[in-house]
Structure formats: C-alpha cells, structure tokens
Amino acid sequence: MSELHPFDAAIALKPLAEGEAQGHTSPAYANFIGPYGGITAAQAIQAVLRDPRLLGEPIALTVNYAAALADGPFVARTRPARTNRSTQHWIVELLQGEETVVTATVMTAARRETWSGHEAGMPDVPRPADVPRTPRQGVAWLNRYDMRFLTGFVPRKWEGQGDAESLTRLWLRDEPLRPLDFASLTAMADTFFPRIWLRRAKQTPVGTVTMTVYFHADGAQLAATGTQYLLAQARGQGFRNGYFDHAGQLWNEQGDLLATTHQVVYFKE
C-alpha cells in the first residue's frame, strides 16, 4: 500500500518545537458534531508516543474532553512532568487558538518480565468469522471499523422500552485493515455507543467527558495481534443527574486481555 491509511493520516503530527506539534481533525473520523472521541484520544497519546523524550510504553491514559473540537488544526502540547528511572508521567493539552480543548495524563514505563496472569477472562463467544458484520450507517467514523455485534446492539426501536442491563459485546477491527498499536487500541476503546441509549431506548444527546485506558499489552503483543479482531465489551455502572459511566475490556482473538477502559458520559435528560 502506497497510500497512507486514514488512521495514520488522522494521527499525523508535525513537530513545531520541543513538546509542541500540530495536528488536524480528520473528516474520515467525523462524528455527529466534530471528531469521533476515539480519534482525539489517539491523537493525544500519539503526541506522547512521538515525543523524543519518551521513556518506555504507555501503561495508562486519561483523556478529558474539555470542549468540542472545531474541524481544523490543533496544537498538541506535551510535558514530561516527572521522569523516573523506569517510569514517566506526562501532561498533555490539545489547543485550538489559545483555548484548551483536551487535557490528558499519560503514564509510561519500561516493563520488566514478572509473574503474569489475567483475571478478567474473555467470555465464551462465537468466532468473528461466524458472526455477520453489523451494518451501521450514519457518521463517517462508523465506516472506519468492521463491527460484529454479539449482544447489546443499538436499539432498533426508540420507544423507551430500554433494557435493565447495558452489556454490549462486539468483534471489532480497523477498516481498511491496519496492524494494531497503542494509538489504534486507544481509539477502539471509545467505540461503544452510549450505554444510556441501551438502558432507555431513547436518543438523549450525549458526549464523553473523560476516558481512561489501562494498557495490559506491550508493543510486541500488539504487533503480534496484528489485524485480528478484538472482542470489545462494556457495561454501564452509575447513571445519575446528567452523567453515567461504563467499564469495558478489550481482548484479542486468543483471549489475551489487551486493555481495560472506563469513561464518563454526559447525557442531557
């Protein structure tokens, strides 16, 4: 392939100075209003990944959506607030004009081999090849993923018949195919449609305000996962007075837990 993958084009950052790079929102990952939050999170972590001062690989990311990004350029500011022998703590801001639109913290580390043994096992589900692709229409970013829902799809009727439970499970990969890395895994952690739509079967306006991703895989494991499908799972926890949260997990086809993720979403009513 000589042409740049839309994801690589979307997360491309042009160095401006130490700790400063310029990016641009991507029409290929547009949401209803402004960009898909997953691509914004990927841009925030990419700003750290491309910083020459980086030590190790990402362990944890928290990204806060402070304001709606306008379509157009932004500046990513990265600062290693603390560098230790094997860990580093970053503060990141994305700015448009002089206004902060995203804040983030990223913790990176050089891992050592230790005892390992994941507790959150992959649920027993059909293989991706045995699950039909779920047709999804609408905004651009949905076309960037091959999604195969196992349970908890968007309600087909919006008549307030909502479920008591908001569990969703789907197989998921980039469209077109692209080998997995930290940036694309970050973006995939935000693919869950709002849990409140499942709970209520009512399309109340929503917006993610903060998302955290914990990386259990290292770069080698992501590279080995390659273009496999990921099993993505999320379930709501608290829903009260304008905000709800969900907790989620992402495994590769072998059942390796690659990441866990949580987020808080604003809802209007």
Next chain:
Amino acid sequence: MSELHPFDAAIALKPLAEGEAQGHTSPAYANFIGPYGGITAAQAIQAVLRDPRLLGEPIALTVNYAAALADGPFVARTRPARTNRSTQHWIVELLQGEETVVTATVMTAARRETWSGHEAGMPDVPRPADVPRTPRQGVAWLNRYDMRFLTGFVPRKWEGQGDAESLTRLWLRDEPLRPLDFASLTAMADTFFPRIWLRRAKQTPVGTVTMTVYFHADGAQLAATGTQYLLAQARGQGFRNGYFDHAGQLWNEQGDLLATTHQVVYFKE
C-alpha cells in the same frame, strides 16, 4: 468536638497565591513508606475544592502518583484549563521542592436533575452491625478506618496458595466518625489492599501509579450519607509484567452507588 478530625488536619491547605496552596503530609495517615495514597488523592481534590474559581462539584478525578512523597510540606498547584457554562477541567500538580510528585486532572460540573437509575447494584450482604470489625495492625492509616471484611481479606498465610479470584468486599467508615464528603470518599476509594496479594498470597512490593474516581453522588447525597458505613468492592482485571489494575465500587448503606473507581498498581515480581 473542638479538636480537628485527623482527616481534616491532613487535607488542610494554606493559600499561597491564586492556584497555589501549601499542604503537609500527615503522620496519622502514614503508609509503609510515605503517606497513604488515599490521603494524597484527597489532598489533590481538596486543592480544587478550596479554589475560589471552582464551578460545580467533582464528576471525575484521575490522580497519578509520579514519585514517592517525602514526609513534609508540599505545594498544590491548581489550574482551571477550561471553564465552560456548566463544566470545568482542572490540571493539578503537587510539588516538593521544584519536583512534581503528583499529577491529577479533575472534571467538575453543575449537575441538573435528569432521569437516573444505577445499573451496578449493591450485592446482597449482611448489615455492618452483623459483621465483626476486622482487626488490622501495622501502618498508621489502617487505624483511621473501621473495616469489616465480608470476603477477600488479606491472606492469613503467605505461602503462594493464592486464589484465582481477587474479589474483596468490606464495610468501611472513618475512625473516628466523620460525615462523608468528596475528599473522604476519594480517600476511601484507595483503601483496597493490593489485589495481587490475594491472587498470589505473596507479599510482592507494590505501589499505586494511577487512580481514577467517578463520583455518582453529589454533595447533598454525601452529606445525607453522613457517618454511615460504605460497602466497598474491588476486583482485579489484568496482571502482566509489573502492572495490574482493579475496578471497584462504593455504595452507602441504602445501596446508593456513590462512586466507581479504578487503579493501576505496580508490582515488583
């Protein structure tokens, strides 16, 4: 009571300038080395709560433990990176000398009344009065809590016999009694001993590197909860090459979900 509660003494901050206040580590909340992480998180959120520029109440906090705090004073720096009509995004740093020891982001909001309905229900457990207090010895901060373990207590034998599962449930409240607020709820979100000790029954050295708390209760609900016990629950998810995470929930005695919490913990082997 004319004497200051140890928790209030621990989170006291003296204003130095706009966005700058001085605090001090608290011997009453000492851990093995340095302070209990929960009190550090409480100090970080308290720095925002006391900032006169605050809009609304906390919705989400992420605190990153960038370095071990030395016993002694620290400076808390708070900056409202973005203020919208009803939400605000804060960046917080705690410094000792000129070194950053903690980074944090806090999202606050003025909530409106909406449809509400928590999905994560309180498990069916005996009432606190029917559960004996669990004797715990050792570091100072353990004496600041009345803990009544229901399941998943610290292993009594450290012979590597570990469980496959790291679920812990306990009733918990301040000792001496103190009405619940955002700062004390934040501290309580970090009371879980390391999940890897349960998994492995081996006291490998550990340290929390990042913790997130999502607040589902507002200040009025915390005040109404008062000095009740909270049911605190946590379970490990991924454990690999030096880092594991857990997901947790805290309910009051009526079964209201007050907060959800997640953290990543470093472990040596």
